[in-house]
Amino acid sequence: MxxxxxxxxxxxxxxxxxxxxxxxxxxxxxxxxxxxxxxxxxxxxxxxxxxxxxxxxxxxxxxxxxxLGNTLINKRSDAPANAFNGLYNQQGADHVTSRAIKFSIDFPTADIQAKLGIEANEPVYNILRLRQLDGKPFILEHTYMPIKLVPDLSNEILEKSIYDYIHHVLKLQFGGAYRKIHANLPDANDIKYLNADKTTPILEVEQIVWLTNGKNIEYSTSRNLYDARSYTVVDLNDI
CATH class of the missing domain: 1.10.10.10 (Winged helix-like DNA-binding domain superfamily/Winged helix DNA-binding domain)
Structure with a gap:
């Protein structure tokens, strides 16, 4: 609804x-x-x-x-670089489908511990999802979340919107995010799931998201073909 x-x-x-x-x-x-x-x-x-x-x-x-109007450099598939509503809401539920390629519970590596601010004995979800737009491969997301902050995550939720579950069921709100957007080379998963070839440039968004209480709830990377999606920023001079 x-x-x-x-x-x-x-x-x-x-x-x-x-x-x-x-x-x-x-x-x-x-x-x-x-x-x-x-x-x-x-x-x-x-x-x-x-x-x-x-x-x-x-x-x-x-x-x-x-x-401001619909600027001529915008595409429907583009996303605001500072958005927190997720792909499901940005593009519309009728256009986005999600497939869980991997959904496991692991103990975090030292790197994930540092990024999420957790201890080695605190389990995390390890999620790899293929997001499709109008039936075509669009974004490959690899996400880590502490189980203690996002309990009872299920395949049914992964097929829709994790963010909707966090906001509307768990009643948690994001406080902010640090995002790094950069170009990368394709890896085996990009070739398999995004139909990249060995030389196709990949655009990657790496992010850490935290809650209003300051706890890190997500570390993730989102990868897409270089021409599939861009990220936009509206920069205003309000002096």
Whole structure:
């Protein structure tokens, strides 16, 4: 079932796409949207924050929120570099399917211990998933999560959205993430699951995600073919 803020965001985005809200237009106030959609201003703010992360609108201190428009360098498959909602929500449940290639419980190596801030005797999920977009291989994700922070993870959850499970079932919120985006050479898994050849450049996002209490909940790498997806940043000079 679609959440209220998602519905509000979808309607506003459609108005941007069809030029009901043209580029450089000042959007209605949050209170006006709240009245129109019969939701709280917090719901409207959450919707607008998500649209801003997609680079469609921008906020000017003391002035309001303006439409940036759908920039010509954007592709539908692109993702905001600072997003926390995951592929399932970014691209839509009807377009994304996930297949667990590996799902095991392991004791962490010294490297994973350091990245997650845990001890050697604290087990982790070791997850390798192929994410497909409209039935085609899209992203290969390798994820480690401490079991004590994400209990009862299942194959059913892996086939949908781990982040939705964390946010809506476990009621945990992300505090932030450190992300490193870089080019890499293909490995055996890229060749097998992404249909790369031995010289296809790979784009990799390596990240550590932590909760609002400061505990690291995820260390992961996401890999895709160089031309399958890009990561976007909206950089505003608000001086």
């Amino acid at each position: 679609q959440k209220k803020y998602e519905y509000v965001a979808d309607v506003i985005k459609q108005r941007i796409f069809d030029q009901t809200y043209p580029p450089k237009m000042l959007l209605p106030k949050q209170s006006e949207f709240a009245k129109e959609f019969d939701v709280s201003k917090i719901t409207v703010k959450k919707a607008l924050d998500g649209i801003a992360r997609e680079g469609l609108i921008y906020k000017k201190s003391g002035l309001g929120t303006y439409v």
